[in-house]
Amino acid sequence: MNIVLDAVNGLMYFFIYMFSMAFLLFIINGVFEVPKELFRKLFHFVSFSSVIVMIYAAKEWIAAALIPLGVIAISYPGLIMSSKNEKFTSVLSERRPGELKSSLVQLYITIAVIIAVCWGLFGHKELAIASILMWGFGDAAAALIGKKYGKHKVLRFKHVDNKKSWEGTAAMWFVAFTFGLLSLYIVGSLPIINCVLAIVVAAPIAAITELVTQNGHDTITVPLASAVVIYGSYMAMGIA
Helix, strand or coil: HHHHHHHHHHHHHHHHHHHHHHHHHHHHHHHHHCCHHHHHHHHHHHHHHHHHHHHHHHCCCCHHHHHHHHHHHHHHHHHHHCCCCCHHHCCCCCCCEEEEEEEEHHHHHHHHHHHHHHHHCCHHHHHHHHHHHHHHHHHHHHHHHHHHCCCCCCCCCCCCCCEEEHHHHHHHHHHHHHHHHHHHHHHHCHHHHHHHHHHHHHHHHHHHHHHHCCCHHHHHHHHHHHHHHHHHHHHHCCCC
């Protein structure tokens, strides 16, 4: 019963966070007329960074893992109805029919799995935050930098999207390193040298995983790869 109440409490904090940030984004968009792709990415930031709220709002990993599942159960019916409104889908830059619904399910199931693995199995909640932020901010950096400055396309490898660039991959590596390092140091309260050693291995793995993952499945592959590599580094350093 305590776990259920814990999860419900976490859901309350989640929706307070989401509605507050969404309201702020719409205000900013109304004042500055933010480009559609950037506005889309900002909403993306708000969505995946909610993992921080879930982790800190819950006392146990089971409750934290239930929160994203509750988000799907509550939000999915609303998205079904809202997706029929062309203005709504236009504001959120839906690229294809049903994209918002599929993205919601994929993102929050991934967060639930990551919390269960990192906090429940590995016993390190900072891994959940680090792996999600490394993917989320890193993927956004790869897309934005790659689209604007990506002059050197990755064409030599069979299983790589030929639209991806080395500039985008470098941006992914740098941003993943930055957010991974901050997450381990601030949330995990680990010595900085241990954080650096773990992330210096995990960041390039995250970037390579994003590079070779196709059809948008990097939502799943990058956080899992990052979490496993960081935990492996923990084991090698004797701090697992």
